Amino acid sequence: MFSPEGPGLRELAVQALSSVEHGYDLLAPKFDHTPFRTPDSVLDAVVTQLRGAGDFDDGLDLCCGTGAGTDALARVCRVGVTGVDFSAGMLDVARRRPRPAGGPRTTWVRADVRDLPFGPAFDLVASFGAFGHFLPRELPGLFRQVHDVLRPGGCFAFPVLAPPRPTEAAFWMLWGFDTVMRVRNALWRPPFVMYYRAFRLGEVGRELARAGFAVELRPLPEFGERADGSPRAAMVLARRGSAGRRS
Secondary structure, eight states: OOOTTSOOHHHHHHHHTSOHHHHHHHHGGGGGGSTTSOOHHHHHHHHHHHHTTOOEEEEEEETOTTSHHHHHHTTTEEEEEEEEESOHHHHHHHHHSOOOTTSOEEEEEEOOGGGOOOOSOEEEEEESSOGGGSOGGGHHHHHHHHHHHEEEEEEEEEEEEOOOOTTSHHHHHHHHHHHHHHHHHHHSSSOOOOOSSSOOHHHHHHHHHHTTEEEEEEEOGGGOBOTTSOBSEEEEEEEEOSSOOOO
16 A cells, blocks of 8 residues: 555554644655555546536645645646645645646645635635545534635535445445544544544535535546446535525
């Protein structure tokens, strides 16, 4: 799962016993060589869908990490892209990523995405693989934040994978990981919030609608279908209406 350039077992243990912010500061120099980084295949598939979803001037990458998702947004946004993250270490690596000349301007902002320091300045907000760091009770506030930084008609987009079934080994791997994290957080401070099974699409869709979004699910055909014909991967596209946020 890890390339030779990735972190060793000791480094991962130190990260896991840190706070989320400090853990990612430590992991940042080797993050792109871990399975935690969103694969290029997923980024490319989302870009393909976004190109058919509308015209975007300014984009925001929520929890941008080392900037791979921000670079993906630069392929669909004409004016500017902003990456926001609370890890200074991740942002330091993001700033050093090589980028082609002639693209939209890129801005990096250190902030907690639960308290975004922006007005309605974006046509597109995207996030790639960050939702496991939020407890279910935090999602309504996060979605309200996203709604408020979008211009009317703007989109909030993120990829989702079909959850594994109990008959699949991946189901029990994720269940075991979440269980270990809950035990770790019950016994150790500061907490490290990372749960793979807490982000449930049905509940997420309801909270997005409650925040004022019209929600659709767009399959990512590059990843094929499950035996029942449902997509293995999809992109959630939540569009802000012209009216204000619902209470």
